Amino acid sequence: MREVLLHDTRSGGLLALSPRDAWRVGIYACGPTVYSRIHIGNARPFVVFSLLKRFLEHEGYGVNLVINITDVNDKIYDAARAQGRASAELAAEMSDLYRADTDLLGLGRPDHEPLASETMTPIVDYIQTLVDGGHAYEAGGDVYFRVRSDPAYGSLSHRQLENMDQGEDELDPHPTAQRKEDPLDFALWKAHKPGEDTLWQSPWGPGRPGWHIECSAMAECLLGVGFDIHGGGSDLVFPHHENEAAQTRAARGAELAKVWMHNGMIQLTGEKMAKSQGNIAPLHEVLAEYGPHAVVMYLISGHYRQPLAFSQSELEDAARRVHRIRDALRRLEQERPSPPDMAHHTVAFFDALANDFNTPAALAELFEWVREANRRGAGVGDSDLREMLGVLGLGELSPLQADGDVTSIDPEAISLLQRREQARSERDFEAADRIREDLRGRGWEIRDGPNGPELVPATGH
């Protein structure tokens, strides 16, 4: 049995995965706030945790993956107002688009995708527990978390309370400084304000929850307290995850999660890709241009904890890597066992994933396997490569052209190929080359091998 090591933000080191329930791993990852379509950066945690789930299942664990959708939030109100629409309508539409866009990645869905708007009762109960326990207080219809009531506050993000910037946002149209006991306190419940078109009832009056308590409630509802892995982007470590952790300690007297995993940012021209900076690459556009396999390949080309450079050429590189694998698949014996003396690469592949989910190191092994298979030529079974690709979410990759599957090629192409062979046998290479160009225009590429010419779909990733 492989020991799975994961980097934990709180301890700053690697922890061995040791599930709360023997073979059952609970994972909660923070999903998007649905005020616009998601971008490639938002796709990183979705892909990382979806693939981590696949890997853990490969290792014999059962996995319960929860990725929430934040559909009640200031940003949604702002975006809806700017568009002159109802916020709930915008959130519903963007939730649908989020699911549609991530569906196209071909990785399936998480096991649960809770909505904040459908978790209101547990959220209000949670806040009540905090108030009852003296960890939160009502002020003018708002409810705030008493940060200094949690002695461990700061332990996740490694910050000292005295070092925190306590300045209030001067541009905030609804200053809260006067209502808070302490500038560090954060909102659990926000009283309804004019212009906000959704509201829920609570013991403190109508309003809506703060972001942090939404996630705590959704996570606890589906996974309980003390689940195995809590994940998300590194930009959420503070304050979002710090606050989640504090809420759970205060309300339940226990840690919310055992391991806190954070993925690095996707970077465009050296800077973080963020909606607020307007330098976004929408996921659906990237998918439409390069296809799901190249996008997934791109996202796993760096270690999940590191920042990852984003550019056209990075996606093109990824598409070429996918192409190399497809080509290799084409030469392999379909659905046959792989040579045992190549298995050390496969073992190393999974070992790399067990070592803090090191996908680039795993990919290196996969490509070593591919090269060895190519070296050996015919007769190599595809099972090992299939096994590796399956865990990477690339299991649907099909060979460029299954031998003998001639019926899928249009008859015109077949006859062109025959005419080219005719020309070649007559040493009329000019004509032969013209036909080759013709076929390329039709999307077919000719490869003259020892067993005669083959047609494969043209590269045009």
Next chain:
RNA sequence: GGCGACGUGGCGGAGUGGCUACGCAGCGGCCUGCAAAGCCGUCUACACCGGUUCGAUUCCGGUCGUCGCCUCCA
């Protein structure tokens, strides 16, 4: 200002106290009518300055630079 991460060959990106990462691109070769695909080779990388060490890209200190967070941005 505080906290954290990081600076690897043309690009992306792993990793290690001494041994080819890997991929893409380029170049040379094999194969081929020519290509494509593939294979072989090559491009002799580890920001800078000190220190520890038989030996450092890898450990320690400093310098410069970059990025993230400290405002509900994955």
